[in-house]
Amino acid sequence: MKNLLSFRDLARWSPLLFATIALSGANAVAASSDAQIRAVMSAQVAAWNRGDIDGFMEGYARSTATEFVSGDKITRGWQTVRDRYRKKYGTREKMGTLTFSEIKITPLGADAAIVIGRWQLIRTSDKPHGIFTLLFRRLPTGWRIVHDHTS
Numbered sequence: 001m002k003n004l005l006s007f008r009d010l011a012r013w014s015p016l017l018f019a020t021i022a023l024s025g026a027n028a029v030a031a032s033s034d035a036q037i038r039a040v041m042s043a044q045v046a047a048w049n050r051g052d053i054d055g056f057m058e059g060y061a062r063s064t065a066t067e068f069v070s071g072d073k074i075t076r077g078w079q080t081v082r083d084r085y086r087k088k089y090g091t092r093e094k095m096g097t098l099t100f101s102e103i104k105i106t107p108l109g110a111d112a113a114i115v116i117g118r119w120q121l122i123r124t125s126d127k128p129h130g131i132f133t134l135l136f137r138r139l140p141t142g143w144r145i146v147h148d149h150t151s
Contacts, residue, residue, distance in 0.1 A: 033143070037105055038103070040059045044098075045098050053086055057078070061139055067081075081148075093123065096122050096123035097122045102118045112136065116134075119150065130150060
């Protein structure tokens with residue numbers, strides 16, 4: 001029975017085996033989180049491009065602690081962020097067509113991730129664009145943006 005591991009062999013290799021299994025599990029969780037975050041962002045783009053600001057806002061945590069930073073202003077609270085979007089992009093012409101690109105997701109643990117990327121609006125009269133940094137948290141409602149810094 002030379003093919004069977006001895007207890008001593010098992011004891012020697014088990015930390016490596018368990019570390020490999022744990023790492024595989026962590027990679028699977030990270031891949032799943034990545035896909036879920038990308039799905040939230042894709043849903044936001046789809047909502048924006050059909051003129052649905054409320055649908056776009058589903059990507060944000062419905063919390064008074066939700067923050068949006070742009071220029072020299074900090075907007076706090078889901079409702080206040082929503083009102084800001086409505087005021088600034090209240091018509092289809094102002095909304096244009098949104099795209100996100102160069103998205104990089106960095107997990108910060110099982111329930112948080114930083115997302116960096118580029119945004120662009122294509123409108124009849126212009127093509128504003130910039131960079132964003134988003135802090136996503138895994139909440140009971142799924143992955144949601146709790147902090148958005150857009151320039």
